[in-house]
Amino acid sequence: MLARQNTIVNTMAVNGEGVMATGSDNGSLWFWDWESGHSFQQSQTTAQPGSLDSEAGMCALSYDVTGTRLVTCGADKTVKMWKQDENATP
Numbered sequence: 001m002l003a004r005q006n007t008i009v010n011t012m013a014v015n016g017e018g019v020m021a022t023g024s025d026n027g028s029l030w031f032w033d034w035e036s037g038h039s040f041q042q043s044q045t046t047a048q049p050g051s052l053d054s055e056a057g058m059c060a061l062s063y064d065v066t067g068t069r070l071v072t073c074g075a076d077k078t079v080k081m082w083k084q085d086e087n088a089t090p
Contacts, residue, residue, distance in 0.1 A: 004039060007024040007025055007026045007028060008024055008025040009022050009023070009024050010023055010024055010025060010057065010058055010059060010060075011023045011058055011059065011060050011061045012061070013061050013062050013063055013070070014034055014063075015063040015067035015068075016067045017067060018033060018034040018035055019031055019032070019033065019034065019067075019084065020032040020033075020034045021061055021063070021070050021082075023057075023058030023059075023060075023061045023072055024057065024058060025057040025058075026056065026057065027044055027045040027046065027047070027056030027057055027058065027074070028042065028043070028044055028045075029042070029043045029044070029045060029058065029061075029070075029072065029082065030042050030043075031084060041084065041085050043082065045058065045072070045074060045080065047074070047075075047076045048074075048076045048077070048078050051076040054075075055074070055075040055076040056074065056075070056076065057074065057075040058072050058073070058074055058075075059073050059074060059075055060072070060073040061073070068083065068084065069081050069082065069083050070082040070083075
């Protein structure tokens with residue numbers, strides 16, 4: 001399943017609905033259906049202005065209490081909140 005992400009996966013989290021999120025060295029964020037292994041959403045973060053491109057990587061991620069938003073911590077010292085695409089189908 002994670003081989004499709006084609007980069008080093010640094011962090012992952014799974015919410016109560018079985019949605020797994022993975023964050024990687026190159027700043028890619030993928031959402032997966034935990035049971036089937038299907039990737040249904042992908043996103044790419046960018047490094048903060050003034051940071052190197054190599055600092056776009058994700059170091060940590062976790063779902064909030066509701067399990068609908070994802071909080072990520074990047075190598076560029078940023079904290080970002082992400083939300084699933086409501087139109088994506090697992």
